[in-house]
Amino acid sequence: MQKIGFSKESLKMYIFLLLLTLAAYSGLQGWRTLFNNFAVEVANLNGFQIGIIQSVREIPGFLALLVIYLLFIFSEHRLASISIIILGIGIALTGFLPTFYGVILTTLIMSFGFHYYETLNQSLTLQYFSTSESPLVFAKLRSIAALTNIFIGIILFFVAKYFSYKNLFLTIGVFIIFLGSITLFIDPSRKDLPVQRKKMIFRKKYWLFYTLTLFAGARRQIFVAFSVFLLVKKFHFSVVEISALFVINNLINYFLNPLIGKAINKFGERKVLSLEYFSLIFIFITYAYSNSKIIVGLMYILDHIFFNFAIAIRTFFQKIADPKDIAPSMAVGFTINHIAAVIFPVIGGILWSISYKISFLMGAFLSLTTLIFAQFIDYEIKKHQSN
Numbered sequence: 001m002q003k004i005g006f007s008k009e010s011l012k013m014y015i016f017l018l019l020l021t022l023a024a025y026s027g028l029q030g031w032r033t034l035f036n037n038f039a040v041e042v043a044n045l046n047g048f049q050i051g052i053i054q055s056v057r058e059i060p061g062f063l064a065l066l067v068i069y070l071l072f073i074f075s076e077h078r079l080a081s082i083s084i085i086i087l088g089i090g091i092a093l094t095g096f097l098p099t100f101y102g103v104i105l106t107t108l109i110m111s112f113g114f115h116y117y118e119t120l121n122q123s124l125t126l127q128y129f130s131t132s133e134s135p136l137v138f139a140k141l142r143s144i145a146a147l148t149n150i151f152i153g154i155i156l157f158f159v160a161k162y163f164s165y166k167n168l169f170l171t172i173g174v175f176i177i178f179l180g181s182i183t184l185f186i187d188p189s190r191k192d193l194p195v196q197r198k199k200m201i202f203r204k205k206y207w208l209f210y211t212l213t214l215f216a217g218a219r220r221q222i223f224v225a226f227s228v229f230l231l232v233k234k235f236h237f238s239v240v241e242i243s244a245l246f247v248i249n250n251l252i253n254y255f256l257n258p259l260i261g262k263a264i265n266k267f268g269e270r271k272v273l274s275l276e277y278f279s280l281i282f283i284f285i286t287y288a289y290s291n292s293k294i295i296v297g298l299m300y301i302l303d304h305i306f307f308n309f310a311i312a313i314r315t316f317f318q319k320i321a322d323p324k325d326i327a328p329s330m331a332v333g334f335t336i337n338h339i340a341a342v343i344f345p346v347i348g349g350i351l352w353s354i355s356y357k358i359s360f361l362m363g364a365f366l367s368l369t370t371l372i373f374a375q376f377i378d379y380e381i382k383k384h385q386s387n
Helices: 008-041 047-057 064-070 076-094 100-128 133-159 165-183 204-233 239-267 269-289 293-320 323-354 356-374 377-385
Strands: none
Touching: 008 047, 008 076, 008 100, 008 133, 008 165, 008 204, 008 239, 047 100, 047 204, 047 323, 064 100, 064 323, 076 100, 076 165, 100 133, 100 293, 100 323, 133 165, 133 239, 133 293, 204 239, 204 269, 204 293, 204 323, 204 356, 204 377, 239 269, 239 293, 269 293, 269 356, 269 377, 293 323, 293 377, 323 356
């Protein structure tokens, strides 16, 4: 912590976000690890239904702008804690409703909790930490999230064979509710920061942030909705194998994430994001055409690594933003991100029924498009910092 140089006040917020990050990613990792096998083995869902559910899962992200209005009732940090509790409730109920419509309901509850927390997490980080600190904080929290994912993955690796999906989802959900409840008694807020505008902010000068967010959300959802489903459906990965893959994946990310934050400070957002989008073009093409179980597993790991580079979109915004616009802009950004996220899994599900390759080729095209827009980042930073 000393290397980042946190003040006492900022350190308190960091610890608060750390606890909620542990809760959020314990829940998300547990849900993701179990979901595809649960969907196939218990709920008997097909590819089209998976696409529908994944689109429903993104509706709360699409409605993230409502966070702005909830801030009239709750403080940002209190709403973050409540969001985690809602996440836990949704996960706990999942195993009790093993039908298409039951999974839609529990996924919706779970997703409201996670997406609203992520919106508030981004807002609080950008408010409480400087432009040089925020990349390191984002990266460090992602590193902690990766460590959490490893822990959850190891547990599921050893116990999944012996417990029902119902009991596994319930246990994870209760744990998340417990952690979220603890943070209700913590107040990490500061009174000396700019008061955030409590209305929807949409400014022309943020056009590139909106554009990068839109395309990143679209191509990301192709991965989220169908990569693990491909592993299970075509390559017959078991819950144990998926858990092992997640552990390996997050072990790499635990050590690599702090380097990503440093890379953003050293090389800048444009170069970091360009590397991500260029690499994703080839990753999606490999998904489409590889017949190797090992290679597609490797692609999943690489894709997850590059996903962490996306923090550069938010640190780019911090460099061009009015400090009072951060909270409403993070909410609007989440909504923009999920405009495509709500639509593309359904489109991908339809295309999957024709050929799963088309879904991943669409992801490659989206990555290429985002790569082109990323080249405007340095120009926008210079323009706004000179004003």
